[in-house]
Amino acid sequence: MFEDLRDLYQEVIFDHxxxxxxxxxxxxxxxxxxxxxxxxxDRLTLYLKMTGDTIxxxxxxxxxxxxxxxxxxxxxxxxxGKTEAEAETLFKNFHAMTTGKGEAIQLEAVGKLAVLxxxxxxxxxVKCATLAWHTLxxxxxxxxxxxxxx
Amino acid sequence: MTNFPVAKxxxxxxxxxxxxxxxxxxxxxNAASCQKPNAVIDSISYLYRHxxxxxxxxxxxxxxxxxxxxxxAREKVRGFINAxxxxxxxxxxxxxxxxxxxxxxxxxxxxxxxxxxxITAMEHHSNIVPWxxxxxxxxxxxxxxxxxxxxxxxYEEFENLLNDKTRLVAVVHMSNALGTINPVQxxxxxxxxxxxxVMLDGAQAIPHMPVDVQALDCDFYVFSGHKLYGPSGxxxxxxxxxxxxxxxxxxxxxxxxxxxxxxKSSYAGLPYKFxxxxxxxxxxxxxxxxxxxxxxxxxxxxxxxxxELLVYATAQAKQIKxxxxxxxxxxxxxxxxxxLDRIHPHDIGTLLDSLGIAIRAGxxxxxxxxxxxxxxxxxxxxxxxxxxxxxxxxxxxxxxxxIEAFG
Numbered sequence: 001m002f003e004d005l006r007d008l009y010q011e012v013i014f015d016h017x018x019x020x021x022x023x024x025x026x027x028x029x030x031x032x033x034x035x036x037x038x039x040x041x042d043r044l045t046l047y048l049k050m051t052g053d054t055i056x057x058x059x060x061x062x063x064x065x066x067x068x069x070x071x072x073x074x075x076x077x078x079x080x081g082k083t084e085a086e087a088e089t090l091f092k093n094f095h096a097m098t099t100g101k102g103e104a105i106q107l108e109a110v111g112k113l114a115v116l117x118x119x120x121x122x123x124x125x126v127k128c129a130t131l132a133w134h135t136l137x138x139x140x141x142x143x144x145x146x147x148x149x150x
Numbered sequence: 151m152t153n154f155p156v157a158k159x160x161x162x163x164x165x166x167x168x169x170x171x172x173x174x175x176x177x178x179x180n181a182a183s184c185q186k187p188n189a190v191i192d193s194i195s196y197l198y199r200h201x202x203x204x205x206x207x208x209x210x211x212x213x214x215x216x217x218x219x220x221x222x223a224r225e226k227v228r229g230f231i232n233a234x235x236x237x238x239x240x241x242x243x244x245x246x247x248x249x250x251x252x253x254x255x256x257x258x259x260x261x262x263x264x265x266x267x268x269i270t271a272m273e274h275h276s277n278i279v280p281w282x283x284x285x286x287x288x289x290x291x292x293x294x295x296x297x298x299x300x301x302x303x304x305y306e307e308f309e310n311l312l313n314d315k316t317r318l319v320a321v322v323h324m325s326n327a328l329g330t331i332n333p334v335q336x337x338x339x340x341x342x343x344x345x346x347x348v349m350l351d352g353a354q355a356i357p358h359m360p361v362d363v364q365a366l367d368c369d370f371y372v373f374s375g376h377k378l379y380g381p382s383g384x385x386x387x388x389x390x391x392x393x394x395x396x397x398x399x400x401x402x403x404x405x406x407x408x409x410x411x412x413x414k415s416s417y418a419g420l421p422y423k424f425x426x427x428x429x430x431x432x433x434x435x436x437x438x439x440x441x442x443x444x445x446x447x448x449x450x451x452x453x454x455x456x457x458e459l460l461v462y463a464t465a466q467a468k469q470i471k472x473x474x475x476x477x478x479x480x481x482x483x484x485x486x487x488x489x490l491d492r493i494h495p496h497d498i499g500t501l502l503d504s505l506g507i508a509i510r511a512g513x514x515x516x517x518x519x520x521x522x523x524x525x526x527x528x529x530x531x532x533x534x535x536x537x538x539x540x541x542x543x544x545x546x547x548x549x550x551x552x553i554e555a556f557g
Binding site: 065 | 171172492493494495496497500501504505511512513520526527548551552554555556557
């Protein structure tokens, strides 16, 4: 029934929506930032455990649509073990992939996050995918204020 | 219902023939805005092609033609809501501007520190924020009458809020997020018994039922043209003449003055006192055409037909496991707000869009209503006179399909 949407709602996204990874609180997290999308009510709290500038552990709590849940779930998986600089590079590549106009998508630069490339065709849903990453960006900059997509 | 000419009506709305993502459009976002019939589109186009000039000032032929059509539309609006005089019909940008106008003129003139304004728990942001702004400016207090879990006003608690400090009751006639139709007759009688004026926000009610402001005896009634099959950017403030005459002007400028010197200006009479600047002339004419179109069908017939659509959709929706209807008032207009277990409304919106179905997903500019039901958002299908049971079947099949896809 939803053949036209296969690019947006890939099976991996349904899977992460049903069973989000790292959906828990990290006690004594070094970084904790809230992200909020007032347009749709998506709300998440991101927790990071750091050793030096390396992300040892990442987790989240909150609720949102399948795109935002899958995006934050995938993100917490992929950033574990990355340095802050590596995570920022991933953010830039992810941002370019989801918002880029016309330019070729560098799928190899984002690994399994490529399943979210389809959102670039759905402008109303881009913020669902990028909320997690804007929240991470704030956490890496050591901000504690809640961030908002609006 | 069998007599309702829905096929003929559909043929009058060219956009209904659009294909969306290769599927026939099923437009169920009417509570956000309605589509426009040829009669409206053509009236605007005709004015610009043949009769357009600025109104109320030129002596030349086109100015006279434009003015005549503009004022004829005012008379059509008067008749449509049965106001006593066309002086009581003020053209504004929409219901939102009308409420802001009342707050900043009537409100500023009559509301002081410690006074109270009463609204309900189911208001659209446009009937919350202007009053909050007035309260901040004056030190008045906003009182909110609660609702029950069906989305109905708890009338006794509303009545208990009325006292000698209450300066205005501002209540939604029909809720955009829930579909609830408020017992406005009772509300108005109770407020008037204490000499409190009542404003009704009719943005949702006006396209769905006959409205008679004299029978209601409301003091103000506001609505938007775009929800009444007319153009966007135009709306109506109705106010009782005595109230409007006592109110200070809203915006200053051309059209709203009688004389101007650098020392002092005197203001025009009603309705022009509140219509500064060149208005949306073609949009007013288009609104008049929408009213002609609706009168030819009949608002009572429209209300009956839409109620049948709502009853049909509600029965279908209740068959779907995991679907919860938000807003189950006994007296309800053609709005079906719902949530699905573990599926976010924005996913519902995108998935249905791929089937050509337009619904609204979000907080419907009624965040306090979402908070009350403890949901971040709802999906909302809202029906108009051009919708059909077949379209409701398409919607329900789509919902069943997406529940299956999410697993």
